Amino acid sequence: MKYMVQMTVNPPKDMDPQEWQEILRREKEYGQAFMKNGKFQHIWRIVGEFANVSIFDVESNDELHTILAGFPLFPYMDMNVTALAKHPSALN
Numbered sequence: 001m002k003y004m005v006q007m008t009v010n011p012p013k014d015m016d017p018q019e020w021q022e023i024l025r026r027e028k029e030y031g032q033a034f035m036k037n038g039k040f041q042h043i044w045r046i047v048g049e050f051a052n053v054s055i056f057d058v059e060s061n062d063e064l065h066t067i068l069a070g071f072p073l074f075p076y077m078d079m080n081v082t083a084l085a086k087h088p089s090a091l092n
């Protein structure tokens with residue numbers, strides 16, 4: 001099952017900058033683990049925003065929720081999830 005997820009990051013105003021950098025480091029490591037196993041297929045920066053559009057390929061709503069909730073930035077992001085279906089004009 002494929003999903004488009006838009007994530008918008010809302011950095012806390014009062015966090016120690018080093019702590020924030022450590023969260024960003026863990027975020028990258030966590031996300032890339034799911035890129036390597038094929039569940040996190042694309043991530044694109046939205047120009048001009050601290051936000052992305054991502055494509056996930058997972059088994060269920062529950063699996064997607066578990067992955068999204070595990071992002072170290074989860075407490076600092078707004079997420080919008082859209083389920084995707086195959087388009088009849090798609091070549092593959």
Ligand SMILES: O=C(O)C[C@H]1C=CC(=O)O1
Nearest residue numbers: 007009027028031051052
């Ligand atoms: O858009 C961002 O930078 C936040 C983020 C969410 C997943 C990821 O790898 O980075």
